[in-house]
Amino acid sequence: MTEPRSEVVAKTEGYYDSQDADSFYFEIWGGEDIHIGLYDDTDEIASASRLTVARMAEIAAPITPRTRVLDLGAGYGGAARFLARAYGCSVTCLNLSGTQNATNERLTGEQGLGDLVDVVRGNFEDIPEPDESVDLVWSQDAILHSGRRARVLEEVRRVLKPGGRFVFTDPMQADDCPADVLQPVYDRIHLESLGSFAFYRRTAADLGFEERDVIDLTPQLRTHYHRVGEDLRARYDQLTGKASRAYLDRMLVGLGNWVDAADSGYLAWGILHFRKP
Numbered sequence: 001m002t003e004p005r006s007e008v009v010a011k012t013e014g015y016y017d018s019q020d021a022d023s024f025y026f027e028i029w030g031g032e033d034i035h036i037g038l039y040d041d042t043d044e045i046a047s048a049s050r051l052t053v054a055r056m057a058e059i060a061a062p063i064t065p066r067t068r069v070l071d072l073g074a075g076y077g078g079a080a081r082f083l084a085r086a087y088g089c090s091v092t093c094l095n096l097s098g099t100q101n102a103t104n105e106r107l108t109g110e111q112g113l114g115d116l117v118d119v120v121r122g123n124f125e126d127i128p129e130p131d132e133s134v135d136l137v138w139s140q141d142a143i144l145h146s147g148r149r150a151r152v153l154e155e156v157r158r159v160l161k162p163g164g165r166f167v168f169t170d171p172m173q174a175d176d177c178p179a180d181v182l183q184p185v186y187d188r189i190h191l192e193s194l195g196s197f198a199f200y201r202r203t204a205a206d207l208g209f210e211e212r213d214v215i216d217l218t219p220q221l222r223t224h225y226h227r228v229g230e231d232l233r234a235r236y237d238q239l240t241g242k243a244s245r246a247y248l249d250r251m252l253v254g255l256g257n258w259v260d261a262a263d264s265g266y267l268a269w270g271i272l273h274f275r276k277p
């Protein structure tokens with residue numbers, strides 16, 4: 001049954017729909033992805049972000065033209081287009097943000113992938129898909145925005161077919177993070193809390209998922225937020241035509257708080273992969 005949206009969902013929708021946030025994410029990442037990259041072979045945000053998508057696809061293999069994929073919190077749809085182009089699979093992009101969805105539809109059409117990628121506006125705490133209809137649920141750096149992460153995993157289990165897979169990344173707190181040190185981290189993008197590796201492993205096990213891979217890539221998180229801060233500083237004057245100075249200044253402080261929290265060992269990030277038996 002559809003439940004009323006929580007305040008945190010409404011806030012997140014307003015945030016990603018705002019011109020400030022939309023301009024910042026589109027310009028800094030280049031319009032395809034908005035997530036943490038893998039910086040072992042590059043220091044470019046767009047290329048590093050692409051490498052995360054490719055690595056997750058390898059982990060989620062096999063992906064074939066018969067695989068039905070659902071991307072939770074799909075942003076501009078970059079991962080969906082990558083998967084559709086590389087594997088011929090069909091991908092549904094579920095996303096709260098109407099602004100991002102309009103860009104996703106435009107880019108998908110321009111890239112000739114409209115037959116394989118569709119875009120649905122909705123909330124991943126209440127996934128508008130039938131039971132047991134999806135082969136692969138995919139999500140990158142989106143579930144952190146939910147105040148009800150266990151509910152999101154319940155929804156994932158409901159829509160997955162038996163044997164279906166769930167692969168995702170999420171910025172998290174470290175399993176041993178002290179209480180009450182993360183408020184400056186939450187403030188950057190209106191969060192109320194963060195998950196953790198321990199939380200996701202326990203919740204997935206409680207829901208009957210089999211654990212396949214849990215890959216701790218935490219150092220990439222620190223590199224990523226540092227690089228985003230560097231790029232924002234370098235392109236500040238150019239970006240002020242598109243996003244307000246107040247937003248960009250708050251973002252610079254917020255990114256610094258994420259780097260500091262990473263240096264203190266309070267944060268975590270990685271790729272998690274579960275299977276529904």
Ligand SMILES: C[S@@+](CC[C@H](N)C(=O)[O-])C[C@H]1O[C@@H](n2cnc3c(N)ncnc32)[C@H](O)[C@@H]1O
Binds near residue numbers: 012035123141
């Ligand atoms: C950091 S962006 C990541 C976007 C995309 N996954 C990517 O990697 O490029 C977080 C995304 O989650 C979406 N989102 C946040 N809360 C959501 C919710 N409750 N339901 C659906 N989408 C949500 C936002 O609109 C945004 O597109």
